[in-house]
Amino acid sequence: MPTQIAQCMTRKVSFIFYCAPRDDQHLNPMYHAMYSNDDTRTGVTDSAPYLTGMPYVLVDADTHAVIYPYNSTNGRTATFPNKEQMNPNALQDGLRFMHSLPPVNIPDHVTRIALHIANDAYLSHRNFQLFAWTVPDAAHSKVHVYEVRSDLQRRFAERNQLDTPPAENTLAVKPGTADEYHGYLNGDVWLSISHEFTDDEITRLCPPETLSRALLPGQHPVAPQGTAGNAIAPVPPAAAPGMQAVQLIQQTYAGPITGVPHPPLPVPQPHPPTPPQTAGNTQSLPVDWVAVLQPIYGAGAGSRSMAPFSVRVDALGITVTFTARAVANAVNTSSRTTVQQALRRTSPRAFAAVLKAAWRLHISSVDFSSSWRPMLGSRLHRMGVALDVTHFDDADENIHFTIHNHDHHDRNSPFPVDPGGQKLAALYRELRADQQTMPAAVYTPWLNWVIPHDTHMHVTVKE
Numbered sequence: 001m002p003t004q005i006a007q008c009m010t011r012k013v014s015f016i017f018y019c020a021p022r023d024d025q026h027l028n029p030m031y032h033a034m035y036s037n038d039d040t041r042t043g044v045t046d047s048a049p050y051l052t053g054m055p056y057v058l059v060d061a062d063t064h065a066v067i068y069p070y071n072s073t074n075g076r077t078a079t080f081p082n083k084e085q086m087n088p089n090a091l092q093d094g095l096r097f098m099h100s101l102p103p104v105n106i107p108d109h110v111t112r113i114a115l116h117i118a119n120d121a122y123l124s125h126r127n128f129q130l131f132a133w134t135v136p137d138a139a140h141s142k143v144h145v146y147e148v149r150s151d152l153q154r155r156f157a158e159r160n161q162l163d164t165p166p167a168e169n170t171l172a173v174k175p176g177t178a179d180e181y182h183g184y185l186n187g188d189v190w191l192s193i194s195h196e197f198t199d200d201e202i203t204r205l206c207p208p209e210t211l212s213r214a215l216l217p218g219q220h221p222v223a224p225q226g227t228a229g230n231a232i233a234p235v236p237p238a239a240a241p242g243m244q245a246v247q248l249i250q251q252t253y254a255g256p257i258t259g260v261p262h263p264p265l266p267v268p269q270p271h272p273p274t275p276p277q278t279a280g281n282t283q284s285l286p287v288d289w290v291a292v293l294q295p296i297y298g299a300g301a302g303s304r305s306m307a308p309f310s311v312r313v314d315a316l317g318i319t320v321t322f323t324a325r326a327v328a329n330a331v332n333t334s335s336r337t338t339v340q341q342a343l344r345r346t347s348p349r350a351f352a353a354v355l356k357a358a359w360r361l362h363i364s365s366v367d368f369s370s371s372w373r374p375m376l377g378s379r380l381h382r383m384g385v386a387l388d389v390t391h392f393d394d395a396d397e398n399i400h401f402t403i404h405n406h407d408h409h410d411r412n413s414p415f416p417v418d419p420g421g422q423k424l425a426a427l428y429r430e431l432r433a434d435q436q437t438m439p440a441a442v443y444t445p446w447l448n449w450v451i452p453h454d455t456h457m458h459v460t461v462k463e
């Protein structure tokens with residue numbers, strides 16, 4: 001009989017993610033028990049979260065070397081497998097989707113492992129180790145990750161006999177099991193996971209450029225070219241005359257949000273915007289996106305208000321409004337996420353693409369109903385690469401359009417023929433032609449309709 005060689009046990013680890021259930025429409029008994037009929041605290045609404053296709057890597061928590069995917073050359077990531085539906089009563093709080101990640105062989109020399117998920121899984125980020133944890137000496141350890149609003153975590157643990165919730169971003173033995181562990185993925189953890197875009201990244205993702213657009217018919221007589229360096233008389237973009245301009249300014253705001261629905265005072269503009277230059281029927285405008293987007297990324301510091309708010313993107317002459325509860329998912333699923341932190345997790349490519357298209361079409365205001373959100377619907381909004389547009393105005397042409405189809409016959413049909421519908425059609429064309437977007441993932445209630453996009457245009461940009 002040959003001599004036996006001492007063998008290390010092969011350790012396998014599997015992660016199972018249980019995505020948060022909806023808490024609107026009485027779908028979550030734990031939410032209902034805590035808040036009764038108070039809808040203002042809902043965060044997970046409209047479409048249940050699922051993580052299909054979301055990137056992740058499993059790493060050696062100490063060396064940061066990637067353990068899975070096994071071939072991780074060139075920063076390759078694994079992706080979450082398709083969602084599976086769970087029994088609605090399995091976890092006592094409503095219908096959940098789940099994802100079972102494949103078991104991973106842990107190399108013998110590895111002591112601790114951690115996950116990087118969502119946009120933090122990309123090689124250039126990887127700032128936040130999720131559930132850094134010493135791998136037990138067991139043949140197969142199973143880790144259950146429960147996505148739960150932070151305020152319902154304790155109730156969830158009680159109702160499911162899970163003892164005291166483990167400390168944030170840690171795992172604990174799952175009571176009553178051998179070789180099973182559990183941890184919580186709440187809104188606070190998502191805040192740490194999701195990438196916050198810095199000014200340097202804005203410059204890298206959206207380099208300075210010169211925008212151009214055609215003048216509206218009859219908007220401006222072609223200015224004769226002056227001599228000896230005389231400037232061409234500039235036309236302010238989408239300038240609204242008289243009272244309209246005053247109204248626009250009164251509802252705009254660039255500072256901290258205090259929770260009042262319409263902050264009363266405009267903030268003085270330190271730098272007057274550069275007007276576009278006109279040549280023939282074309283206007284052009286150099287833009288530095290870091291500066292252009294500053295009013296958006298600068299809004300909402302320290303605020304957890306659900307109230308609507310507007311910011312004036314002066315450089316483009318466009319007012320951007322975030323509708324009521326636009327960041328409700330980010331705020332209500334966490335104990336600390338602020339409005340500004342939610343906005344800062346939305347890719348500059350998304351804001352730039354929509355604003356550029358709007359400027360080119362002389363749109364003077366745009367409403368967004370959602371930006372980054374960690375616990376709602378598909379992976380797109382939680383990756384920070386999506387915006388939902390609900391309304392726009394073109395003051396010069398007196399167009400005011402709310403994006404909402406009238407019934408199911410509108411789905412995948414041509415756009416409405418009225419001026420608003422045609423402006424939306426133009427916006428859709430602009431966005432699908434933009435180098436920053438994912439053209440097939442620009443969804444409207446008309447062409448390219450996908451459930452549940454009946455009330456907004458969803459715009460996806462590149463990651």
Ligand SMILES: [Zn+2]
Pocket residue numbers: 370381386387388458459
């Ligand atoms: Zn969307």
